[in-house]
Amino acid sequence: MYTLPDKNTKQRERILQLREMRGSQAYQVGVDAETRVKTMLLKSGWQILLERARTKRGEIDLVASKESILCFIEVKSRQTTSEALFALRPAQQKRLYNAAECLLAQHPTWSYDQMRFDLVTVDAAGKTTWLEDILRQM
Template sequence: MIRQQRGLVAYTDGLTAEGIVKAACLQDGWSILLERAKTLRGEIDLVVRKDKIICFIEVKKRKTLTAAAECLTQKQQTRLYQAAECLLAQHPEWIYDELRFDLFMIDQQQEIAWIKDIIRQM
């Protein structure tokens, strides 16, 4: 029962964090293409567009910004990259000059940090 409660709290916290990030993106001039985009390879929290840039966003909420930043493992980066490939194949209408993977981190006080272009090596 306690495990279920923790899972529900984590799920609710994740939705709240994604809402905060969505609002930040909209305020910064991005348009939302997809939210919680599910593919056979995984899920991407947000897919946004500004001009000819398409950005795949992962949102991490933890007690501290540092803890949130440390949560994006190499395995998750690979999953995000593969999920993005699936989405691009499903949406040939998306015209872009640049693709980017960004990480938004949120701490307990709702402070936000944004690391742009976090997965470039692939």
């Protein structure tokens, strides 16, 4: 026996489809921002050591080095720079720090005199803002 689909079921399915589309778009915006930042770093003389470095304790968007600096870089893309700045919450800061610890253990040959965490924001107009040394040991 055939029953008519429940209106709420169709509505739920549509909402899930929209969420999935937004998630895919947000993912692509993030990838594009990371690519933009990577290009900026390379033009500035940085060497990219890792991209989207995943560990059991978190992910770091870019790991780069220049001279004797080892830099863990988080990229945030939002409509405005201020929105991007506020997107790095304390819980994520802790995950970044923990992920960096894992990466340092996995790569004992990395040589550096200075290590830091930087945040690079990309707004809707494509403007990048680079904030150095945003995170200290907790």
